[in-house]
Amino acid sequence: MDRRTFLHMLGLVTGTAALSACSSEKEQNRLISYLVPPEEGVIPGEALWHPGTCTECPAGCGMQVRLRDRWPVKAEGVPDHPVSAGGLCVRGQASLWRLYHPQRLKGPLLREGGEFRAISWDEAYARILAALDEARGTGRRSIYLAGRTTGSLAALLGESCAALELERLPEFELFCHAALRQANALLFGQGEVPHYRTDQADALFTLGADLLETFVTPVDFARQFANRAGRPGRRWWHAEPHFSLTGANADLRLPLRPGSEPHLLAWLLRRLADGGRRSLPAATVAALPDVTLSAAASATGLSPGELEELAAGLSRAQEPLVLTGGGATGGEGGLAAAMLAGLLQWTLGATGKSVDFTRTENYAGVGSLLDLERLAGQLERGEAGVLFVARANPVFHAPVAWNFAGRLRGATLRVGLGDFFDETLREMDLVLPLSHSLESWGDVEPRRGVRGLIRPAVLPLHDTRSEGDILLELRRRSGAAVPGNYQEHLFGEWRRRYDTHTLRSFVDRGFVEEPVTAPPVVLNARGATAFLRGLRLSPPSEPPMLVVAPSIRRFDGRSRPLQLLEDIPDPLTTVSYGAWVSISATDAALLRLAESDELRLSIGHWSAVLPVKVQPGLPAGVCVVQRDLLEANPGGADPRTGEALCHLDGLRLEKTGKRVDLPVLAGSSSQHGRGIIPDPAHRKEEYKRASLYPEHTHPEHRWAMAIDLALCIGCGACAAACYVENNVPVTGAKDHLRGREMSWLRIEPFYDVPGGVEFIPMLCQHCHYAPCEPVCPVYAAYHNPEGLNVQVYNRCIGTRYCSHNCPYKVRRFNWWSHRWEKPLDRMRNPDLSTRTRGMMEKCTFCIQRIRAAKDKAKDHGRPVRDGEVVTACAQSCPTGAIIFGDLNDSSSRVARLVRSERAYQVFAQLGTEPSVWYLMKKVRGEG
Amino acid sequence: MRGDKWRMRLLARLALVGWFGLALLVLAVLARHREQAPVAPVQPIDFPHTVHADRLKLACTFCHTFADRSSRAGVPPLATCMACHRSIAVERPEVRKLRGHVERREPVVWQRVHRLPDHVHFTHKRHVRAGVDCSACHGAVAKMERTKRVRPLTMGWCVTCHRARGAPTDCATCHR
Amino acid sequence: MTAGGRSVYALGTPVNLTLLKSVLPLVLCIHFARLGVMAGGATAAVALDIFGTPDRHRGLAAAILKRVAPGPGTVALLGLTAVLILLGVQFGYPPLAPSGPFWAGTLTPLLAGLALLSLYRRLLRQGRGMPLRASCGLAGIALVLVSSFLLCCGSGLLVMPEKWPLLEPVPMLLLSWSGTARYLEFTCLSFAATGAVIILLGERTAEPEDARFPRRLGGGMALLFMLAWPPVLLFGLFNLPAIALSGAVWLLAAAALVLAAILALQLAGALIKTEKRRALPILALFLALFALWVLIDHQARENALDEASRGGLDAVLTSAPASEKKPAAGMAPAVVEGKAVFERICAVCHRFEVRLVGPPLDAVVPKYREDPEALKAFIRTPVKRDPAYPEMPKLPLTEAEIEAVAAYLLEKAAP
Structure with missing residues (x-):
């Protein structure tokens, strides 16, 4: 030390x-x-x-x-x-x-009988080594299965598995993008997930890939979305069977029948092959499945006009990009879709440009469900000795039909490494708690040439270890000479890799970019032709079908323990707590289902009972369940690629007749013509003010916010940032059902555009003439000289008059003194008070950050600079849709945006004069 | 008749005694309540500011290093004490106590003398940098054998001074 | 705010200050007791005069007035005690020297009130000009009460030193709940004592028939105000700032309450029993109560006003930004930096002229004049030289700082 x-x-x-x-x-x-x-x-x-x-x-x-x-x-x-x-x-x-998290694993646990008991690390190591020896003696193979591992840990894991004579399985990741990798290996000899640069494309066609939710690197795609949004003449088509957040943000969402992706792509390829940048060999083109426009239209369920327009858009474009992935490659035709999309990328000239094989996304060590199936076989045959499962939840993700939990018993000792008791760890004999990435050293390489630092910010809260330390300790105890702990190992590794200057910058900035050589990307036309010759297009799924969608809130289910993510509603349905199935309005009418009615879904032997949420814009015959909300994986795996199936045929629906209360936070899915998000023709009503009071003056600052609705993708990062920054309590399902949610910032989806949705973040508007202020009997709500509508908590007596008088409904009342279970209380921001029972609270424009910025400026004897105050929501927004600043400074960004002709205020006709300006997507009169 | 009168007088006297007894009780409760937050709590180590700040004329920030840099002035780490007391006045009983803490690696749990409620966000830095002398709010600490609170630390007191000095009186300055 | 470099709020400690401070409560006691009885008596008289029947009650009013209202001697006494109080504060608690307006504000209404009351007494004796007489009496009472209110508030200020520097910009600070409580206590005690005086008057009346009314009036008045006093006292204690409180204050308050209880029992006896009762002991008890009340105040004042609490009052309104310090002209930069290091670190233990923890530098530094390197070496790793001093600790100084501080020492130390 x-x-x-x-x-x-x-x-x-x-x-x-x-x-x-x-x-x-x-x-x-x-x-x-x-x-x-x-x-x-x-x-x-x-x-x-x-x-x-x-x-x-x-x-x-x-x-x-x-x-x-x-x-x-x-x-x-x-x-x-x-x-x-x-x-x-x-x-x-x-x-x-x-x-x-209070329920984090706090120390090593050993299963004895049916119960777990706490043991020491020494005992844990001893038991593992003994079991390893025993397995070696009996000729069983010990196996190490880890979640996706990159960077130094991947290397260490390889070494350690070799040293400990463990078989290292390909890493398990549910969203493994195996179809893409296989297709790219076949086509270009690069079995990688390329880095897509969607912002370079002027015509973008995404098929299934949920760019803004979970696809490979969603924050990056959101930023690329923002880069695209500013430029004219850009168009984005998104085709998918259900209704996702990504689809909601595309310029045109094409609802297509699942399984018809290869049909569509084959037709597109035939249509565009001639006019492409790079021509395909005639043999390859000839081998393409013969899909005519009408065949494609009937397979996909799209109109020929729509298809023609898409094809024309792509062929007209300077930099067209066709991108597939996610649900489109997670089906029987997944590999075909990926192959055809790869050929399209090649012929449209995207490969090597907007499809970048230089800085590929690092999925090198990741396997697929097929590897898991192989493991299940090994377990079944009793070939497995000690089984390690680290940072993965195969029991939850393996198809139910495999009975993976049962087969796990084939191992002599099952060792689980993780941080929460999930489905897999519950099946283990020995549970080793892992330190959080804020408690340990490490590095990751999510993308080739990009190394991110993992650095402890706090001492371990519990008796946990990092995976690297566990591996090194196991090796040391088995008699090998290993150098020190994982931290020393890492620093040795880094020193070997970087010079002092780079290492310094790595530790200070948290990342380092290494030079990467571009690999040669050449089309393997022969391989492609052979594949195409063998390709038989299977017919698309028939409704009713189940689409198992990834979740923006909980990814593949790994973020389920985080209750904050339950308090923040799903962007499209605004359901906060609980599970539900989204169905279309047509189906709901057909089955005579109202919202919250329970519906039994069954496919084969699998069934689930879920309450219904009607999702506007969803095609008839499609039921959508988010994967994390299901108790197990209902589908199987694609036998060719090993990807989990994302759409399942043969769905039977049955009304149970029961109702379940579902907390839906949006009061209405429609604006009812109130012009909250005005259509471009919406006229601003004039408001005349007469007042006997002196006008507010803002001598120094007047803080204001601009929110660009063209950039808002409705992801909810702002709301989460607000929760954490402002100690907003997480209240739970019971309070949500009573309408007592506490979020200061919410995103409202409005389904007024046919087939689409518009999002608007709603927070305290800090009105210049705030209706909440004059009704407060104790002056707890008042207007401060910087234009903020301040709530003085210690003055508030909880009459709730202010909330009743607020036209934006953004004030929240504390019905309880909310408890912060230990050690969650450590997370509280000490820069602002924690509110107790009987107090009204609301967005403060992050006044603590304003004060911090002013404090800093005062230390340096200068005025606050534009951009120095960044509210938590604005900081977190991946698209930079929220801009905060001083209106008194006419050159500030916010002042310029407020003068833009896109700017409007919600309910301007009420004369509240909010300090939040929204920028509408289109200028009045345009389009 | 006579008995009635006598009884009435007794009752009247009892009522009087009761009234004053009640007042005494309230007085006792008040005294107990007020003495619970003593202005000069007993400290685990009898640290004399008189010696350090008055006789030795040490600047406040010599020990309270963060007063001009942070919202908190900071109670000095024991290492600061030991910088001098490793060789100075080592045999004094209170310094021995201090050394005991350092040797046992056990922090000293001082009793807080100046405490603001949770809903007040006070910053030492801004006050010190505005040129407000420490003694304006803490009194002549150098003259205190045992540190005591000599200012009321009430909002009225804060606001009066803010007004007189032209400092901000916006609620959000301190309450957020 | 500072005079001649000495802080206005510093405590001068002349020998006779203690004497002055023990005389002050006595003067206060005399002043408030006499003034209180007078104000109370005048109020009772004016009330009887206005609301009573001329034949039955005016005599009593005149009798009360005769006893309590100011003759020239009383006016002189009260004026003198008032001046003494103000002077006492001026010299006993110099920081709060009563300002000109305060002198005028307390003395003028007092004297004017006293004059009006003596005028009223003359008018009543002559039995003339009822409306004029009444307004004259009422105005007199009001002025006397205003004066005592101001005095009470002034004494309330004495337990709140933090208000002193702000009085000039915010004169409203003179008013306080503490002062108001004190004034209410004074009023209660005064009226109760007046009641006792009225009983005494009744005792002296020859005819027992005539004695009944004054006794009832006096007894009732005394008892009522006696009962009202404990809550007011508690309110006053509640409003005392924390620094003014101590065990002594609580004990004195408890003693005062016990005394008040005894008094109330006596008064109740006087009210209920018809036989004659000696009123003088009651009056004596009242005087003792006044004395206790003044002592509570005195104790609170002494608690609140020690050197520590007065310290820093100068600093409240003055700013001394740290950036004011400018290096003296003609000093080498190393010496300037050395001075800063010296003041930050060395000055903890060393002075140039005198012994502090370490030896006076003027005595030890000149040795090194020939060999500055040796001085630097000593600062770098100190060794014990003189057994009379404790060992100097090794300090966390950089080489540049050692260089600088050595340069400064050699420059500054006496040749």
């Missing part, structure tokens, strides 16, 4: 730990001294930022955490990060919940 770490720990253990432990009134009178002064640069009571990488999903976005007195209290994106460029999604924001 070096001096810094020592001081670190000492200060932590002695000083702040005890200090922040103060909770009761009496304890607050204690003032506990440090033993040694805090590290240089650390000022108690001031914020400190630690850069690192988000590990909530495989994308590897840059994430920095703000430490207050050594405890991480807020996660934010790292500006300039090559993957995320400053944004952070809703899951990244919630990742602090994983660190502080």
Whole structure:
């Protein structure tokens, strides 16, 4: 341990730990001294930022955490990060919940009988080594199955498996993109997921890939979406069987029948092969399935006109890009779709440009469900000795038909590494708790040439270890000479890789970009032709069918333990807690179902009972369930690619007659013509003011916000950021059903456009003439000289008059003093008060950040600069749709946007004069 | 008749005694309540500011290093004490106590003298940098054998000074 | 706010200050007791005069007035005590030297009120000009009460030193709940004592028939205000700032309550029993109660006003931005930096002229004039030289800082 770490720990253990432990009134009178002064640069009571990488999903976005007195209290994106460029999604924001979760595994556990009991690490290691020896003796193979692993850990895992004589299985990741990788291997010899640059394409056609939700790197795609949005003449078609957030944000959503993707792509390829940038060999073209326009139209369920328009758009474009993935490749025809899309990319000239094989997304070690099936076979045959499962949940993801949990019993010792008791860890004999990525050292390489840092921001909260440390310790105890701990191993690795300067910048910025050589990308025309010759297009699915969709809130289900993500509603349905099935209005009418009625879904032996939510814009005959909401994987795996099936035929629907209360947070799916999001023709009504009171003056600042609706994708990252930044309590399903949610910022979806949806983030509008202010009997709501509508919590007596008088319904009342179960209370931001029972609260425009910026400016003796105050929502927004600033400064970004002709205020006709301006998607009179 | 009168007088006297007894009770409760937050709580180590700040003329920020840099002035780490007390006045009983804490690696749990409610966000830095002397709010600490609270720390007191000095009086300055 | 470099709010400690401070409560007691009885008596008299029947009650009014209302001697006494109080505050608690307006504000209404009351007494004796007489009496009472209200508020200020520097920009700060409570306590005590005086008057009347009314009036009045006093006292204690409180204050308050209870029992006896009762002990008890009340105040004042709480009052309105310090001209940059290092670190233990923890530098530094390197070496790794001093600790100084501080020491130390 070096001096810094020592001081670190000492200060932590002695000083702040005890200090922040103060909770009761009496304890607050204690003032506990440090033993040694805090590290240089650390000022108690001031914020400190630690850069690192988000590990909530495989994308590897840059994430920095703000430490207050050594405890991480807020996660934010790292500006300039090559993957995320400053944004952070809703899951990244919630990742602090994983660190502080009360139900995290706190120490090694051993199953004895049916129960788990806590054991020491020594005992755990001893048992593993003994079991390994035993397996070796009996000729069984010990197996290591990990979730996606990149960077130094992947190398260490390889070495360790070799040293410990473990068979290292391909890594398990449900969204493994196996079809894409197989297709690219066949076509170009590159078995990789390329890095797509959708922002370079002027005509973009995405097929199934849910770019804005879970597809490979959603924050990056959201940023690319923002880059596209500003430029004229760009068009984005998105085809999918259901209605996803990605589809909602495309210029044109094409609802197609699942399974018809190869038909559509084959027709497109035939149609565009002639006029492409690169010509395909005649043999290849000849081998293409013969799909005519009418055949394609009848297979996909789209009109010939729509198809022609798509083809014409792509052929006209300078930089067309066809992209498939996600649900489109997760079916029987998945490989065909991926192959045809790859050929289309090639012939349209996208391969090598907007389809980048240089900085590919790193899925090298990832297998598919086929590998899991192989493992299941090994287990069944009793060939397996010790089975390690690390950071993966195969029991949840394996198809129910495989009975994976039952087959696991074939191993002699099952060792699970993870942080929560999930379906898989519950089946294990020995559970080893892993440290959070904010508690351990590490690195990831989500994309070739991009290495993200994982750096401890806090000492482990519980008796946990990092996976690297566990592996090294196992090797040491089995008699090998290993150098020190994982941290030393890593630093050795990094020193070998980088010079001092680069290493310094890596640790300071949280990432490093390494040069990567471009591989030769040449079309293997012969292979393609052979594949096409063997290709038989299977008929598309017949309704009614079940679409198992990925979830923006919980990815493949791994973020389920984070309750914050349940408090934030699903963007499209605004359902917060609980599971549901989305069905179309037609089906609901047909089956005489009302919302919240229970519906039994069954396919073969599988069945589930879920309440119904009517999803506008969903095609008839399609039922959608988010994968994380199901108890198990109902489908199988595509035998060719090993991808989980995303749409299932043969669905039977049956009304149970029961009702389940479903917390739907949106009051209405329609604006009822109130012009909250005005259509371009909406006229602004004039308002005349007469008042006896003196006008407000804003001598120094007038804070204002502009929200660009053309950029808002409705992802909810802003809401999550707001929760964490402002100590907004997570209330639970019971309160949500009573309409007592506490979120200061909500995103309202309005389904007024036929077949589409528009999102509008709604938060306190900080009205210049706020209706809440004059009705407060105790002046708890007042207008401050900086244009903020301030709520003084300690003055509030909870009459709720303000809330009743607010036309935007953004004020929240504390019906309870919300509890923060330990250690979640560590996450509370000390820069603002925690509200207690009987207080009204609402968005403050992150007044604590305004004050911090003013404080800093004052220290330097200068005025606050534009862009210096960034609210939590604006910081997190992956598309940069929220802009905050000072209206008094006429050159500020927000002032310029407010003057734009797209700018409008919600309910301007009421004369409230909000400080939030929205920028409508289109200018009045255009289109 | 006579008995009635006598009884009435007794009752009247009892009522009087009861009234004053009640007042005494309230007084006792009040005294107990107020003494619970003493202005000069007993500290685990009898640290004399008189020696350090008055006789030795140490600047406040010599020990409270963060007063001009952070919202909190910071109670000094024991290492700061030991920088001098490793060799100075080592045999004094209170310094021995201090050394004991350092040797046992056990922080000193001081009793807070100045405490603001949770809903007040006070920052030392801004006040110190505005040129407000520490003594304006803490009194002549250098003259205190045991540190005591000499200012009321009430909002009225804060606001009066803010008004007189032209400092902001917007609620959101301190309450958020 | 500072005079001659000495802080206005610093405490001067002349020997006779203690004497002054023990005399002040005595003067206060005399002043408030006498003034209180007078104001109370005048109020009772004016009330009897206005609402009573001329034949039955005016005599009593005149008798009360005769006893309590100001003759020239009383006016002189009250004026003198008032001046003494103000002077006492001026010299006993110099920071709060009563300002000109405060002197005028308390003395003028007092004297004018006293004059009006003596005029009223003359008019009543002559039995003339009822409306004029009544308004004259009422105005007199009001002025006397205003004066005592101001005095009470002034004494309330004495337990709130934090208000002193702000009085000039915010004169409204003179008013406080603490002062108001004190004034209410004074009123209660005064009227109760007046009641006792009226009983005494009744005792002295020859005819027992005539004695009944004054006794009832006096007894009732005294008892009523006696009963009203404890809540007011508690309110006053509740409003005392934390620094003014101490065990002594609570004990004195408890003693006062016990005394008040005894008094109330006595008064109840006087009210209920028809036989004669000696009123003088009651009056004596009242005087003792006044004395206790003044002592509570005195104790609170002494608690609140020590050197520590007065410190820093100068600083409240003055700003001394840190950037003011400018390096002295003609100093080498190294020396300037050395000075900063010295003041930050070395000055903890060293002065140039005198012994502090370490030896006076003027005595030890000149040794190194020939060999500055040795000085630097010593600062780098100190060794114990003189057994009379504790060992100097090794300090976390950079080489540049050692260089600078050595340069400064050699420059500054006496040759």
